[in-house]
Amino acid sequence: MADPAGRPGAAGARYKKLSVIVPVYNERNTLPEIVRRMRSVELPLDLEVVLVDDGSTDGTRALLPQLADSTVRVVKHDQNRGKGAAIRTGLENATGDVVLIQDADLEYDPDEWPKLLAPVLKGRAKVVYGSRFTGERRTMPLSSWIGNRVLVVAANVLYNTTLSDIETGYKVFDRDLLDTLALTADGFDFEPEVTARVLRRREHIYEVPISYMGRERHEGKTFTWRDGAVALWVLVKCRFTG
Numbered sequence: 001m002a003d004p005a006g007r008p009g010a011a012g013a014r015y016k017k018l019s020v021i022v023p024v025y026n027e028r029n030t031l032p033e034i035v036r037r038m039r040s041v042e043l044p045l046d047l048e049v050v051l052v053d054d055g056s057t058d059g060t061r062a063l064l065p066q067l068a069d070s071t072v073r074v075v076k077h078d079q080n081r082g083k084g085a086a087i088r089t090g091l092e093n094a095t096g097d098v099v100l101i102q103d104a105d106l107e108y109d110p111d112e113w114p115k116l117l118a119p120v121l122k123g124r125a126k127v128v129y130g131s132r133f134t135g136e137r138r139t140m141p142l143s144s145w146i147g148n149r150v151l152v153v154a155a156n157v158l159y160n161t162t163l164s165d166i167e168t169g170y171k172v173f174d175r176d177l178l179d180t181l182a183l184t185a186d187g188f189d190f191e192p193e194v195t196a197r198v199l200r201r202r203e204h205i206y207e208v209p210i211s212y213m214g215r216e217r218h219e220g221k222t223f224t225w226r227d228g229a230v231a232l233w234v235l236v237k238c239r240f241t242g
Contacts, residue, residue: 015121017046018113019096019175023086024051026058027104035067037110038102044121045098047071050090055080084190088183099178103169112210116172125206126177127198129163130170134209144214147228151192154232158239159199163207166195167231170210177203185234192231196238 020038024031031051038049049072053061061076068074075093077086087101098120100113112130119125133148148167155166171194180201185193198205 015045015098017048017096018043018098018100018117019048019050019090019094020100020102021087021090021094022049022051022102022104023054023083023090024056024060024104025054025080025083025086026056026060028056028058028060028063030105031060031063032067034102034104034106034110035072039071041110041113043113043117045117046096048094048096049073050075050094051104052086052090052093053077054082054086082185082187084183084185084187084193087190091178094175097175099173099175101169101171107213108170109211109213112170115208115210116170119206119208120172120174125204126174127203128172128206128208129165129168130210131165131207132168132210132212132214133164134207151228151231151235154235155192155195155199158235159196161199161205163195163205165207167191168210177201187230188227189230189234192234193238196235200238 022034022038027034035049035051038047041047051064051067051072051074053064053074053076055077064074064076073093075089077089091099098117100116102108102110108130116128116130119128148165151166152163155161155163168191177198181194181197183190183193183197195205
């Protein structure tokens with residue numbers, strides 16, 4: 001059991017370091033603030049942040065040397081390869097035994113990391129998702145809500161589960177488990193692929209409610225209906241072809 005302060009008990013004592021992987025693409029306006037917030041979180045683990053710049057062209061790269069230090073590492077792609085490719089590059093450079101995915105915008109609040117980590121540190125789960133649909137949130141366009149609902153229902157039917165959010169940007173993994181998943185996605189299809197591969201291994205996904213400040217299209221939101229269609233195809237493909 002973990003003590004009242006949230007430090008890991010016997011079940012989670014083997015975890016020593018949290019690696020936070022941050023895929024970054026054209027986030028000049030938000031990256032310094034999200035890094036500041038990440039540094040300020042109090043954790044019962046050592047912290048390592050891996051910023052993966054995915055070929056930014058808006059001046060983000062000029063900020064990276066100012067953000068790097070003993071806690072924050074910077075890795076660069078010469079050209080834009082997609083969110084999934086950035087996460088896989090981050091994994092290649094991460095050394096922690098727990099991995100958390102953090103978007104570089106301000107949609108997700110790092111103050112909620114302890115809540116996301118608690119089920120892992122207490123030995124209750126090896127995978128934790130932060131659900132945007134069970135916590136406080138800024139309302140999203142109806143089309144986005146419908147798209148998310150379609151993907152969730154498809155995942156639940158295909159994999160016999162009861163998830164409320166698979167496209168969430170807040171996901172936590174036991175590193176040993178994550179390394180067995182043989183991920184190949186380059187783009188936003190990372191989200192359905194990692195979910196499908198976890199469920200195919202009969203691992204339960206633990207959900208916790210999170211707050212969410214989603215962006216609109218004019219604020220830089222890039223996920224489209226085409227990405228949703230690809231996500232649906234990935235869920236089906238992984239279910240029947242592995």
